[in-house]
Amino acid sequence: MKVRSAFCAAVVCLASVNSLASERVGVFSIEMIELRPTWRSEESDGSHFSLTDSNISFRWKLDKKLSATVSLGSQRERNLPIYYSAANDEQLGYYEAYAEYDAMYGRLRFGLLPLNFGYDGVLASSDRFFDRALPYEARAFGLRDTGFSFYTENKGYYTEVIGHNGEIDTEPDGRLWVTGRWGYTNERSFRTQLSLQTGYVEGVLSENSTNTLGGVVNDKTAQWRNGLLFAHWYPRDWNVVAQLGGGEVVQENHRGRFRSNLIEVTHYFSKNFGFGFRYDQFDPNRDVAGDAVARSSTAFIFKSKDSTSNVCFMYSKVAEEQRQVPNDEMRLFWLLTPYAR
Secondary structure, eight states: OHHHHHHHHHHHHHHHHHHHHHHHHOEEEEEEEEBOOEEEEETTTEEEEEOTTOEEEEEEESSSSEEEEEEEEEGGGGOOOTTTOSSOOOOEEEEEEEEEEEOSSOEEEEEEEEOOOSHHHHSOGGGOOSOOOHHHHTTSSOSEEEEEEEEEEETTEEEEEEEEOSSTTSSOOSOOEEEEEEEEEOSSSEEEEEEEEEEEEOGGGSTTOOOOGGGOOTTSOEEEEEEEEEEEEOOTTEEEEEEEEEEEEEOSSOEEEEEEEEEEEEEESSSSEEEEEEEEEEESOTTSTTOOEEEEEEEEEEEOTTSSEEEEEEEEEEEESSSOOSOOEEEEEEEEOTTOO
16 A cells, blocks of 8 residues: 555656646657658769758747747758858758747747748758759758748738848848748648748858859849749649749849749659659849750659658759750659658
């Protein structure tokens, strides 16, 4: 009887301690694990194997309103804009780290947060099979930045406004960028979104940039205006996306523009097999003839019943208007996402 009483008392004490600890420090959890071993073969670069596209996300939640998220992986996930950085940093580190507060009328975030700009900006990494669209690869748009945001939704219609650093903290110039997105989703099979962005780049900070978007003059201050509009239809076994957009740069005696568009169709013929196609076009300067690039990609996807294990073979054909470059690519990767479904 004494043993049973002592055992019950120990259980009560342990439950009390766990409850108190949970109340004080919140709950830590693994939000997502993504392992993506990849074999890639490119005409001009040969073959190589990498794990750099793998990442992991943690979340701390104090209560229903206050939480924080940290994501670790390649710094390329931040997608440094080309007007400040000559190359993306491929080192491992955190590419997201923000606090979140769910208020009565919307959601507030502060820190290194996602900009959710365009389809590839809102697409979860664990749902991405194709390469990001060409303007992202050309780094016309950043994916994540240090700043603050407010998001609100009503009956499927949503709005998010983000004030952020613009240059992604490489060389702060004191200029605030603004990104906004407005859209509608029925949460089941359809989503559409308009993303707009504007900000200034100090010319003195971009002298060493390799940026040629819109024919920009890199040693002068420039104002950028970017926009993307997409529609996403995703009923059972289908994923269809259409997106168009571009941007413009305004300087003292110069105004230039760039343009992009994208079509993607993926269909799963069974629980274990799917086929996808993406056509992606990018014109970095509409005032210059023959500089547009188009990429056509086909993908064969083999997945497990719970979609946590996906093997994908993809071939991409790249066509340049002016000068053909040997950069066609084959890729084979295994996407494991045990915490993402």
